[in-house]
Structure formats: structure tokens, C-alpha cells
Amino acid sequence: MSDVVHSIDVTLRRGSFERRLRIESDARVLALVGASGSGKTSVLHAVAGLLRPARGHIAIAGETLFDAARGVDVAPHRRRIGYVFQDGRLFPHLDVRRNLLYGARSNAGGFTLDDVAALLALGPLMQRRITGLSGGEVQRIALGRALLSQPRLLLLDEPLSMLDPDRREELLPYLQGVRDESGLPMIYVSHAADEVARIAQDVHRFDD
Numbered sequence: 001m002s003d004v005v006h007s008i009d010v011t012l013r014r015g016s017f018e019r020r021l022r023i024e025s026d027a028r029v030l031a032l033v034g035a036s037g038s039g040k041t042s043v044l045h046a047v048a049g050l051l052r053p054a055r056g057h058i059a060i061a062g063e064t065l066f067d068a069a070r071g072v073d074v075a076p077h078r079r080r081i082g083y084v085f086q087d088g089r090l091f092p093h094l095d096v097r098r099n100l101l102y103g104a105r106s107n108a109g110g111f112t113l114d115d116v117a118a119l120l121a122l123g124p125l126m127q128r129r130i131t132g133l134s135g136g137e138v139q140r141i142a143l144g145r146a147l148l149s150q151p152r153l154l155l156l157d158e159p160l161s162m163l164d165p166d167r168r169e170e171l172l173p174y175l176q177g178v179r180d181e182s183g184l185p186m187i188y189v190s191h192a193a194d195e196v197a198r199i200a201q202d203v204h205r206f207d208d
């Protein structure tokens with residue numbers, strides 16, 4: 001994925017929800033904002049290959065992932081996407097290190113476990129169990145796990161929204177570090193205007 005150009009024009013259907021959503025941006029880090037139910041998460045699912053658009057196309061950073069007219073639909077695992085959810089979604093039966101390494105790929109020049117531990121200050125947590133970790137720690141581990149899968153794109157769905165204001169403030173510099181050190185294209189969903197202004201280079205607002 002070389003050119004950082006995102007072009008999304010899809011019609012998404014989910015139950016009674018049907019909507020055409022169009023996004024054009026040349027920003028490496030793009031935020032999606034909009035009212036609850038406007039389709040932000042659905043767009044991330046479509047980019048990840050978890051929701052098949054009824055029609056349209058999705059090209060991220062210059063690479064076509066889906067194009068109904070041309071019969072292109074890259075399999076989800078081939079899209080090489082790192083996905084960070086609101087709530088971390090770690091595996092409770094694995095310790096921190098094993099969570100980080102779950103789905104990890106080795107990749108010359110990519111992130112190593114040591115890189116991720118340094119970037120996200122995870123060293124002291126490596127042997128800990130998941131139960132008892134703070135919400136901010138969980139999200140740092142989720143970010144680290146996403147990076148170790150050597151993604152070509154990061155999708156972040158309200159990664160700070162479950163944290164209280166102080167914890168949110170603590171986690172923001174880590175997100176900025178991931179943004180700056182990884183150089184990856186990112187699509188960032190959030191409700192918080194101040195957060196978006198500190199993370200993204202371009203903001204796409206869905207009409208309500």
C-alpha cells in the first residue's frame with residue numbers, strides 16, 4: 001500500500017439500515033465522526049471484509065479491497081488489517097505476552113515484540129494475567145497485538161471511549177506514538193472532537 005489515498009463508495013445494508021457512504025481522502029490518518037447509528041462501525045467492518053457491501057468499491061491507500069462491478073473481494077485475512085475495538089477483546093485465558101503474540105507474523109523490518117513493548121510500555125506487564133489489568137493497559141495490549149500482526153492498515157473503533165478522562169489522557173500519547181512510529185494508514189472512529197483533532201489529519205463527517 002503505497003499511495004495514501006482512500007476511496008470508499010459503498011451501499012451498506014444491515015437489517016433495516018441501508019445507506020450509501022462515500023469517503024474520499026488523501027490523509028494517512030483519517031477520522032470518521034457522526035451520530036450514533038450513522039454507519040461508522042459498519043464502514044470499518046466493510047473495510048475489514050466482515051460486511052459485504054451491496055454495491056460499490058473500497059480502495060485503501062491505493063489498493064482495491066472490494067469492487068462489486070469488477071468482482072474484486074479480497075478475503076478478510078488477506079487484507080492485513082489490524083483492528084482495535086472499544087473494549088480490547090483480549091483472551092482471558094492467556095497472559096499478556098501470549099495475547100500480544102496471538103496472530104503475530106514475523107516480518108523483516110516489521111514490529112518485533114521488543115519494539116511493541118518499548119513503544120507501548122508493556123515490558124512490566126508481560127507475565128501478567130488479563131484479569132486485573134486497567135482499561136488503559138488492556139487497550140495498549142490490544143494496540144500491540146494489532147501491530148504484531150504486521151498490518152498494512154489499522155482500524156480503530158472508539159479505542160478510548162471506555163476510559164475515564166484521566167486514563168484517556170494517558171493513552172493518547174501512546175496512540176500518537178503508534179501513529180508516528182508505524183507510518184501506517186489508519187481509520188479512526190470517535191465521537192470526541194478533541195481526541196480526533198489530536199490524532200487524525202483529516203476528518204470525515206457522516207451526515208445524520
Ligand SMILES: Nc1ncnc2c1ncn2[C@@H]1O[C@H](COP(=O)(O)OP(=O)(O)OP(=O)(O)O)[C@@H](O)[C@H]1O
Nearest residue numbers: 014015016017034035036037038039040041042043
Ligand atoms: N448486526 C446488525 N443487524 C442489524 N442491524 C445492524 C447490525 N449492526 C448494526 N446495525 C444497524 O446499522 C446501523 C449502523 O450501525 P453502526 O454500528 O455502523 O453505526 P455507528 O455510526 O458506528 O454507531 P455508534 O456510534 O453508535 O457505534 C444502525 O442503525 C444499527 O442499528
